[in-house]
Amino acid sequence: MSETSIETALAGGELALPSPGPSPKSHPKSPASFPAQRWQIFPAQKSQADHIAAVTALSPLLAQVLINRGIYTPEQSWEFLDPETIQLPSPLCEFPDLEKSLELLEQAITLEEKILICGDYDADGMTSTALLMRSLRYLGAQVAYAIPSRMHEGYGINQRMVEDFHAAGGNLILTVDNGITAYAPISRAKELGLTIILTDHHDLPEQLPPADAILNPKLIRESSPYRGVAGVGVAYVLAVCLAQRLNKQQDLTATLLALFTLGTIADLAPLTGVNRRWVKRGLKLLPKSLIPGVQALIEVAGLSKETALRPEAIGFRLGPRINAVGRIADPQIVIDLLTTDDVGVALQQAMQCEEANLLRREMCQIIEKQAIEWCDAQIESGLINLQKERVLVVVQPDWHHGVIGIVASRLVERYGVPVFIGTYEDENKKEIRGSARSIPEFNVFEALTFCDDLMNKYGGHQAAGGFSFRSNKLRQVKSRLSNFARKHLQPDHLKPLIKVDVHAPLEEVTLDLYQQLDQIHPCGIKNPDPVFWTAAVTIVEQKVIGKNSDHLKLTMAHKASDDAQKVVMKAIAWRWAEYYPLPRILDIAYKLRLNEWKGHRTVELDLVGVRPSKPAPQTKAGIHPWSGSQGEAKIATPSPYPNKNIQLIDSSPSADLAKEQPADSSDLSLVAEQSHLRAQTQLANYSSECYSVLESVARLDIEFYHSKRLYKGTLETNDDEKQLTIENGEGHLLVVQMSQQKGFLYLSAETPQAVDVAELPYSNLIRAGLSALEIKQKTHLLAKYEELLAKKDGQIDAMKAQIELLKEKIAQLSSKQQS
Incomplete structure (x- = not known):
């Protein structure tokens, strides 16, 4: 995009601006303030990313993006990059x-x-x-x-x-x-x-x-x-x-x-x-x-x-x-x-x-301004407590039905909670019609279904929906939506989520990297534009720009190391004027954009997040899928079952030796045998504990992390025999027959190898998988329980409504008798 077209867009021209940041308030915040955000950074998997980069000729940064999208093998990468090859x-x-x-x-x-x-x-x-x-x-x-x-x-x-x-x-x-x-x-x-x-x-x-x-x-x-x-x-x-x-x-x-x-x-x-x-x-x-x-x-x-x-x-x-x-x-x-x-x-x-x-754009600006003023006034006076209610319901007269959905999206960005916004259908204010927009952890359609008996009409999906109901039910709708939100949202969810793909020193953010993005495109839902982040970036210059002084334009500098050359880049932060001036040194999250001016093409940054600066991540080679003691560096793994009273054995071969300090080789053999038996016993005990939750499960699938690697797990029951299958990113399989404590390792097309599941690399991985399966099943059971409670709440609400109706009828009969 040329400088001219950018300025046209900023002046309210053709471009409908993206919305990573909140809309400006009428009174800016104090200097050095930050957007209230939560960053979710995908774990780096350098060895796997380097392998994919080597066979696809992509930058390792974009290879990591593919891994983040669930693409783990070269074959999957080729199909993703060239979808025409898929049958x-x-x-x-x-x-x-x-x-x-x-x-x-x-x-x-x-x-x-x-x-x-x-x-x-x-x-x-x-x-x-x-x-x-x-x-x-x-x-x-x-x-x-x-x-x-x-x-x-x-x-x-x-x-x-x-x-x-x-x-x-x-x-x-x-x-x-x-x-x-x-x-x-x-x-x-x-x-x-x-x-x-x-x-x-x-x-x-x-x-x-x-x-x-x-x-x-x-x-x-x-x-x-x-x-x-x-x-x-x-x-x-x-x-x-x-x-x-x-x-x-x-x-x-x-x-x-x-x-x-x-x-x-x-x-x-x-x-x-x-x-x-x-x-x-x-x-x-x-x-x-x-x-x-x-x-x-x-x-x-x-x-x-x-x-x-x-x-x-x-x-x-x-x-x-x-x-x-x-x-x-x-x-x-x-x-x-x-x-x-x-x-x-x-x-x-x-x-x-x-x-x-x-x-439409003018109407959105007017309604958005009115909505923000109303919400801020309600929050400041204590009439709305978003941490308690966890949902925002806004109903005002004389708003246009056709644009309030857009305004709802802006309010979600600003306040970080699901928003249900409506206006009255008629002059008598008897009917309310509106739109809803959500955050990732909140399902709009399920929330509206939870209010089924209060709604005249509704529809939608996970992220958005539409609805209408009688205005005399507004209080009940607010209460019901808040109850639903409290059941499904934690306080930490009430901040806009920024999903970050990979750390990138600015010296690696080049025109070649931008051009490689074409292979990742088209980007959108479920394949979002890659979001990079860079630690400890220095803001050299920043100024407020735009027709309504809504946006920030910045110049940023970064050195990957003391010996590296300083890299300077331009950036834009849409609707972040209220955070001016940003602190001088920050971690930044951003997408890439192309600036073309008089035939000169440069890459610029489209900021989506900032946070106080933290140390840059250390580059690690990672570990092999089923790493044992073949010279690999050991990475300490936190217990995947913190509530279980089980002592983890250190994966270092010398750990038990240091504790026991045996005198000769016979003692060494005895310690090793005892350690092996203890591992077998612990794995068997933990498996039996999990079975109390997983007993009725015919098949259960999960994804889980262990030693900073992503795995897929499946637990299947056939003829009372439970089989656990764990797959790593390279497509290798560990298949465990749980009752017999037998394991087989499948490496590509090779003949399966029998393995001892009591060996630490395997036993720890199996326990991590079983723990993840147990948690998923418990979550499923808890969801069913909450669904039953929700139905009970609905029945109670219906009974209360019937009681109120009876009270009204009794009062009417009483007044008739008196007259």
């Missing part, structure tokens, strides 16, 4: 109702039946609608679309839409990005004799609607590469499979891929599985898209000179312009934009998207 299963084998959906659509096209696409007003819903409109028209269908009013009807298919379509002689309804919770409207459609194909990707309710076919990735196996598709991904699979069935896929797939890419990134779908493969392909095709509306949108967003797009270009430039229309204008603008073949119409609609986005 995908047919979606017909993955989605149970896909074949039936294709039959119903083929029949409707053949019989010239009327098809109605019921879409949604967010980017995912609108791109899904446009994608199916384009494909079904191309395939000869009689198709129309309908999207509910955000202001007057809210999310998803409703009974009015069903009734209108039936009255118009319609035959088949196809929902996109909605419908999975719409039991009543779908039931009504079936009563009227309509055929329903429901496509959605949101979390499943307890009772599924009675549709003829349901396509939802939440209904397929968790390991499926299609599991993470958004609504537009389901629509893409359906459209491409239908075109292939009718032998008309030529020239269609590439066109639809542009819409898939727009919707997937704008909806923040995970960029793993088929999403990564198709988005990586789609980002290259977007600048050359044959859809006039896509070209017009790229033009007004200032991206027309780009030969390939990055996900942030969609997330911060194209996506907001689409979403803005759905939030505050008529979604028909976007549908027309993405379905027209008229260049003039497309440019006109794109300009309307631009105007809507400018208005």
Whole structure:
């Protein structure tokens, strides 16, 4: 990005800014203050990272990033870097109702039946609608679309839409990005004799609607590469499979891929599985898209000179312009934009998207300022205690429904707690409608489900959701959400989480490293942009910039060692003006950005976190997967079972000798034998203690750390025999038959080796694995117990409500008798 475009963005121009830091308060904090953050730094695995770097030609820094993403072997690395090499299963084998959906659509096209696409007003819903409109028209269908009013009807298919379509002689309804919770409207459609194909990707309710076919990735196996598709991904699979069935896929797939890419990134779908493969392909095709509306949108967003797009270009430039229309204008603008073949119409609609986005931005700024002022006043007066309530519920009149979700995200960044923000539906303030945004440890959909009896309507997923309820239930909703939050959040969770990948001296942050990031891309949900950190960086210069003086621009210097040359780099910290001036020496966490100016390209830092300076991590070679005494340096390992009354044997061969000081070799043999027997006994005792918790488990999978290495463990029960399998990052397996205390080591394709599980490297690893399994099972049982308590709380609340109702009726009867 050029200096000019950065300054345009800072002046409130085109770029929708990322949001790593809090929004500024009206009164800045005292100097040298810090953002309230918690850093989670992935453990360095240098030897494994060096191995992956050697076979992939990546920087060891990015090899460590791959390890952090769960990619441990060269084979996994090659598949991640080139997803086109992966053999995908047919979606017909993955989605149970896909074949039936294709039959119903083929029949409707053949019989010239009327098809109605019921879409949604967010980017995912609108791109899904446009994608199916384009494909079904191309395939000869009689198709129309309908999207509910955000202001007057809210999310998803409703009974009015069903009734209108039936009255118009319609035959088949196809929902996109909605419908999975719409039991009543779908039931009504079936009563009227309509055929329903429901496509959605949101979390499943307890009772599924009675549709003829349901396509939802939440209904397929968790390991499926299609599991993470958004609504537009389901629509893409359906459209491409239908075109292939009718032998008309030529020239269609590439066109639809542009819409898939727009919707997937704008909806923040995970960029793993088929999403990564198709988005990586789609980002290259977007600048050359044959859809006039896509070209017009790229033009007004200032991206027309780009030969390939990055996900942030969609997330911060194209996506907001689409979403803005759905939030505050008529979604028909976007549908027309993405379905027209008229260049003039497309440019006109794109300009309307631009105007809507400018208005949306102004509305967000106003509402965000009002919300922060209200929250700060409530906190300062003691009316809100976030440490106690652990959730923030904000309801104010005259806020626009379409933008409060964005404001909710800003409040989460600022206060570090889940936020439920709402406004009144009507002048009489009888109905509240709102949006929720969350932190990683809090599930929004589960929280709303916990309030099921208080809600008129709700939906969503882990990180976000929407809801509506009667305003006279506001106090109960606040109380219920707070109860849920206290059960699931610890006080330490109430700080924004910064996940940090790897330590990097600034001398290693080069243009070559930035260019290698292209191999990691596309980045997004579940494959976030790498976050580096550098210790003890000196701030040479810092100043407040931006139209509203919201941001910090900094110059930073760093020396990796006393003998190294000082490296100086520029940095930007979005919406951190309130922390000006930052202390002179800091640890910094950052992403990389490219600055282009007059043909000169330099790497700059995009700050996401700072903290008081701590010593830089020491580089270690690490340990081999099943390291024993073959010359490896021993690393002291804390006990994985602190509450167990077991004495760990030092892994150093000389530890027991130092204690016993035997006189001759026979004594040495006796000590070794006693040590071995003691290890066997302790392992057997600990295994039996774990079995009391793990007895009823047929299969349990976990990931755990031991000696600073990540392992995967599986405990399986077959015919009363428990088998523990532990896998390290290199794919080596340790298989233990627990009742017989037998172990076998599998190294690549070699013949399995029998090992003595009582030997310290193995016994300590096995106990660490069993401890992790025990903790996971206890956590699962505790969650079930909390779920039962939650149900009891719900029953108590219902009884209290009934008692209040009875009291009101008694009072009414009493007053009637007196009169």
